[in-house]
Amino acid sequence: AEEGRSPIMCEPGDTYIMNVMVSAHPYWVPVYEAFQQAAAAFGCETVFSGTPDYDISKQIASFEQDVVRQPAGVLLHPMQSDPFIEPINQAIDQGIDVVTFAADSPLSKRTAYITSDNHAEAKFAAEEIVKQRGETGEYAVLENPGQSNHDLRVTSLVSYMEANYPGWELVGRQATNQDSTAAYRAMSSIVQANPELDAVWIPEAGSAEGAVAAIQEAGADVLVMHADITPTMLEHIRAGNVHMALNPNQGIQGFMGFVALHLAAHPDIFEPFNDYKTSGYNPFQIPFMDNGFAVITQENADSFDLNAYMKDR
Amino acid sequence: MTDVVLKLSGIHKSFGSVQALRGVDLTMRRGEIHALAGENGAGKSTLMNVIDGILAPDRGTISWEGREVTIGSPTEAQKLGIGLVHQEIALCPDVSVAENILMAQMNMSRRLFVDYAALEARAAEVLGQLADIDPRQRAGDLSISNQQLVEIAKALTLDCKVLILDEPTAALTDKEAQILFGIMRRLADRGIAIIYISHRMAEIFDNCDRVTVFRDGRHISTMQVSEIEPQDVVKAMVGRVIDDLYPDKADAPGSDVVLDVRNLSEATRFRDVSFHLKRREVLGIAGLIGAGRSEIAKGICRIEGDITGEVWLNGKPLKLRDYGESIDAGMVYLSEDRKGSGLFLDMSIAENISALDLSRIARRGGRIDARKEHARARELGQRLGLKYGRLSDPVSSLSGGNQQKVAIAKMLSVDPALIFLDEPTRGVDVGAKAEIHRILRDLAQSGVGIVVISSELPELIGLCDRILVIREGRVGGEVTGNEMTEEAIMSLASGVAFEGAAQ
């Protein structure tokens, strides 16, 4: 390092890449924003990369191309865990650090993993439903099979309800795959078939948009809880059509993701109280880091307007 | 010359390296029936497409009623008053006959809604002159000859000053053709100029006023029909005299039987058909449109229909499951619908010719020997006088008659034991026709069975040793030798008394 520069700061040109699938998805926007903020604090450069498609081959190709560019590290959202084992290990072997976020590749040699605790979200949602509607009732869930965090949010809630609130009955469970039209159709049918429905839990915001429209059209009194947020759902929360949304702290995810990556790329500054250094491991191994989640209600909705947040950036 | 409607001068048109038209002239007078003759590929259809605005000429001028015009599309041609019946049938198979016939009218009409009742009435009226076809039927369900009649009906509805008929009678029997000539004469009397393209000399000499001959894209001559003989036209077309359109008949057919058909029946289209074909004999099959001639041949070859009955080929009974086995047994069928089922228009000439039996051009292991394929195609092409640029050109770039030659070459390429030829010389020029007749006779002489289905009675009479007449799906009778006259055949075909059948 040059004189006067802390060893934690980047050399000019040090670049970190954030690689995702379906790269146009708005979820990544605040994550990458925070990733950039953290990078700026350390004088590093960043690149946003990945594939616009929902296609594992293409994401692997884009990841491998990132590695060709010899970055300091890659913050990766692996579309699937196992296919990324080899690519991640090869990158690590070349001295390029990899931290995963929001989805993991646990069998690979990635140094850290940062995500929301989906169990915690599901538990919070379950308790909120019971708090609002009492010890007995009927509820439904929409789901998006195949995406692990969405799956977890649903399965955790269902098993938590079963285990702790036997008075609650699951009366509808439909796959709507983040498609608002499908959700509209499914929710309409569920509301028809179950006039006594008390609550619905939706693991993502895309389906929630259609579901709320269906519930409003049917004039049903259903407590809607969902995860993630979109501008439309924010308006629904403001208007009181939706009880609350649980939104993972994307900012923390991106910021801490960068920090974990940057630290992993500068292991020299750390003398751990273990054998890692002598055994040749990276001392900044973090098996799991929880970025937490925020609860969005009518009161605090204004702070979650993504368009307002991104306005001057 | 106030009565000149259309005058073409110095028209040039080339397709890539092929010069289809090299400066031709044509003048059409009001009320005349003007025949256009020329070998296959001489450029007749190309010129008609130029007149109809489908093709743009490379050079040359068109003047309409004394005014120079450019015709950019069929619509513009229609507006001027030009109607064209194409050599190739082009109907919309999914819509009714009535709509097909009156499509151009409907296109021009400013009315918002279609009046189906009036449409059908109008179509029935036009069709009534020609044939018995239900205007409400889907056009795609009609047989080829009926489709041809619909094409003609289409042109008759046009309010035109120049009507072009490009080989309209190629798929028609004499009866329909005579009806058409009657209509043509009436139209001409009303002042309409008619361009009539045909390879049948008799038709030209019976019905036309003037005849223009093309050769190799050039205008050779325009003559007054009354002042010349058919040989003059043939000579102008081919550049030599063709003395014999039909080869000599076999002196005596062999005693052994090549094909023996016994009690062949099918659910709806034919019943109890029995006939045989002796060695060295050419058998003709005649009948009215829709009599079931094609269906019988297709049934024997197992191309279509569930047949009962027996078929013996060269003394052996055939148990065929499909047409592939028929080809293996040496029995092939040349389709009357060359565009729909005879040819692969977008594939090359060579590929078309070898389609029937690929094993002939294959080396061991089923590998295609391109050189063998070309050699075979070249040889057959020469034998039939096929006019082409390269063997790798798509068949669609050939003229109608040359396409027909490719279809025949395809049949000959497998050295068959028996060929059914359905309208074999459809659209083929006189020179080539004589050549094809000679080839068929030679094949018969060498022991190959030849069965010819034709709507052109003179051809059947000239070529065949014996003619089987089919009436409404049954064998109506048989004529040989001197009994083979048009009258005799017509009366057997229609079941009407002798004199009544004569035209």
Place this chain on the structure above:
Amino acid sequence: MQSGTDQAIGIDGTRQPKGPGVAKGLLKMRETGLIAIILLLVVVMSFASPYFLTWVNIRTVIMAFAVEGIVVVGMTILLISGGIDLSVGSVTALAMVIGGWLFLAGFDPWIASAIAIGCCTAVGAFMGFFVTKIGLHHFIVSLAVMVIARGICLLGTGGRPLGLYTLPPEFKFIGQGSLGPVPVVILTFIVIVVIFDILLRRTTMFRKVFYTGSNERAAAYSGIRTKRVIFATTTLCSTLCGVAGVIYMARFGSAQPTFGIGMELNVIAAAVIGGASLNGGTGTIFGAILGAALLSLVSSSLALLDVSVYWQDIIRGSILLAAVTIDLFLNKRRG
């Protein structure tokens, strides 16, 4: 061989009832098989679920395909003319995004919608240009446009849905309002379907669509400007996508850049179940809408019966296959 039945020929060459014998005529209609299948499903479902035959549920089922049904109308006409359009989903989203974006930029929502629909028309014209002037195939052109239009949606929104909750109530009315018990969306849908069904069956202008699709060359020889016809049907299909997009925008109060992914297959399937041929020349609006209704009914029924999500795809696919097979046999038998 002339038949003496009491039937007139329909536009699509099918026989249609004329005068008396409507019941018999109905039996011979192209769409009868499909109606029978749908009725069967309705009967089965009304036994399986007490909620099925309620007005609310029926309304829900219709609402679920009404807006997409507008796109089905455009697709059917395009298919009849011999074309196909894979971009319908993206173009519908494009209308939402452009309309929403203009509204947020301060435009009056009606003007914004009109501009959005106009943009979709322009996209259709763009495709029509490549098909008719350049000579490319509809499939590949619309595939490219599907990708490009999606890209424009993403670019215009930064990938984020636009919240349009502030749309004025009189505009939202076209998506959320009701006239009496009937939602405006359903009324709009019915009006569009009826208009185009009549146009397609009865007018000289739309008959040209059938001719062009059945045999383009033959149509051209009859003086029909087939390129113009194809250009028009391509443009019309995209325009109807624009209309659908604007209605979706009013209904959902948001504009999602990712809306309508995979819509094209659903829409084409509906048209084909309803008798449209992928080779052009045949098809009816009424049939296509029945096809859309069948697909939607199946989905709704499966949800109402709370069938496991993993089974739903299998059942839906099988019913699609069964429906076209049964339909084919009924038409063979009859024809």
Place this chain on the structure above:
Amino acid sequence: MQSGTDQAIGIDGTRQPKGPGVAKGLLKMRETGLIAIILLLVVVMSFASPYFLTWVNIRTVIMAFAVEGIVVVGMTILLISGGIDLSVGSVTALAMVIGGWLFLAGFDPWIASAIAIGCCTAVGAFMGFFVTKIGLHHFIVSLAVMVIARGICLLGTGGRPLGLYTLPPEFKFIGQGSLGPVPVVILTFIVIVVIFDILLRRTTMFRKVFYTGSNERAAAYSGIRTKRVIFATTTLCSTLCGVAGVIYMARFGSAQPTFGIGMELNVIAAAVIGGASLNGGTGTIFGAILGAALLSLVSSSLALLDVSVYWQDIIRGSILLAAVTIDLFLNKRRG
């Protein structure tokens, strides 16, 4: 007018070089335009990014389409015969899921793979049956099978990917191994492409595919059992999906039930860019693979240049459109 040129005829009706004048022959080949476009892109990219012309990057670009390329081979042959298959993505996923599931159930991975490929063949035969015996259109049958196969994948896995990390190394070798610097996947891909390219250009059996696709009736009138040909090409396409699925399984060490969504459009686009006609009768394997290479190259280049994701779709779609347009003009000029 008979010509005495020094050319041999390719099966697809294109002229091919023979003896001397290879350069001239190349200029006349159907695929030349595409090669030119690809070379142009490579030249531009090698200036734009220093990483582009590295072996690792080239390998990555090839790897990105090699396995899908096997599916492209099957699709091209099917397109030539006049068919189309929308189910390729689902069927590829089905092979992964069945293979993975059997392996986890204790089967030897090679046997599990063989069974998985066999199941895909059966799916292809199922589609072939509906197309040739029932008489339905490829589009609608494969659409239904696409949905059904996806459902089976979800049902078999409960919607969650199967982890197959325990696959033995000798099996993983077919997906992850290398012979020298060249990955086995690329070698397999090249072998399959070369074999089918030769078969399609040179054998009588595959010539029938062209005849059938060019004019099915004329083929039947030439004694070709066209239904069998179509049945065979349909089955072959699904079988090659099975092969691709097994290789993916070995490569990723997992089986993803949602794998390959949208693959069909990519695969069809590749074949069409490479000169296959959606109306049947024309196409080459070599061209289709060039098409796949072009699409993959464009995606990779955009990623390497850090183009904004919102622009990527727009650029990809535009390049697709530009490529087919340029190709069309080059062929018109030449032909």
